[in-house]
Amino acid sequence: MSQANNDMHLLVTGANGQLGQCLADQLKAQGIVHTLLSRQDADINDTVVLEKIVADKGVTAIINAAAYTAVDKAESEPELAKRINEDGPAALAKLCSRFDIPLLHVSTDYVFDGNNQTPYVETDQTNPSGVYGHTKLNGEIAVQRHCPKHIILRTAWVFSEYGNNFMKTMLRLAKERDTLGVVADQFGCPTYAGDIAKALISIAQQIHAAEQDKSGAQARYGVYHYAGDEAVSWHGFAMAIFEEAHQQGVLKSLPTVNAIATEAYPTPAKRPAYSVLSTAKIEGDYGVQPSEWRLAFAILQKNRMAM
């Protein structure tokens, strides 16, 4: 069931999530032929429905933006998290393999334990701490096992104008309270979902071109890290959010933001203390630049799109 010599047609699962909606915006803006599937349209585990869509539409690659992303809730719903983060990607990988098309799957910095002191590269040892990270890692393993033509894009600390994210939580809390406590001993790289969408589409286009290239150019598959260009603590991220929001007039006054230790903010799931991702490999192989998260954030604030 090969899809060779077709025009590119991207299928996006999880289309109502924050990454899914950014993908939809970019695909429409770039005039790329695509099909968007929300959970209501098709569950990623429902291979009968998905197989028909791939065949009928001549899909040439799938981008899986569907996931279970409630990090703390996953600790009490491990079976549901497994179904969405492991079984779903496994089903998609088998489907892509049957059609001989690439699967671009999205994963997380939470596959690492956070004990590194230098940015994580793709070959570093994984060792997730919580259910979410465990299920995401098992999803990666399933994709690698079942679909040779895979891109696993690990990203981190995602924010956007859509859905739920740390930026929106902070802006909401700043309206409700004068004082907040935010952990200052966990470090990572905020990443704008719109930039992840651009990165995924660019990779899909480059793979498609290589697959069509009769000269023998090879598509590069494997695990890639993609994240923001500057590492901060959650406290640093919160300060950046508030300062920009204040400057743009979104917040009338700055809240007091206390820098606290992880122990002072107990959560059901343990998070990595350090999950900075090196983006050197994706820059080298695909020419994709890291997310300029402060710039993206400023644009969202300026356009009043961050509330």
Ligand SMILES: NC(=O)C1=CN([C@@H]2O[C@H](COP(=O)(O)OP(=O)(O)OC[C@H]3O[C@@H](n4cnc5c(N)ncnc54)[C@H](OP(=O)(O)O)[C@@H]3O)[C@@H](O)[C@H]2O)C=CC1
């Ligand atoms: N958010 C973050 O900070 C980070 C996210 N990531 C990864 O990035 C990817 C995108 O995350 P993000 O956009 O933030 O996630 P969201 O939670 O915003 O979106 C996930 C989407 O998946 C859908 N979904 C859930 N279960 C199924 C299912 N069984 N079948 C079809 N669709 C389903 C959800 O539908 P519904 O709305 O109906 O629940 C939701 O629309 C995920 O792989 C995530 O693990 C990586 C690092 C950081």
Ligand SMILES: Cc1cn([C@H]2C[C@H](O)[C@@H](COP(=O)(O)OP(=O)(O)O[C@H]3O[C@@H](C)C(=O)[C@@H](O)[C@H]3O)O2)c(=O)[nH]c1=O
């Ligand atoms: C709301 C809040 C959170 N925190 C802390 C808790 C936690 O350590 C950190 C981040 O909190 P959140 O629960 O909002 O973020 P969290 O859900 O851990 O975000 C993660 O989501 C998943 C999907 C990923 O893949 C990760 O890359 C990462 O983005 O901030 C505070 O210290 N004070 C606060 O008021």
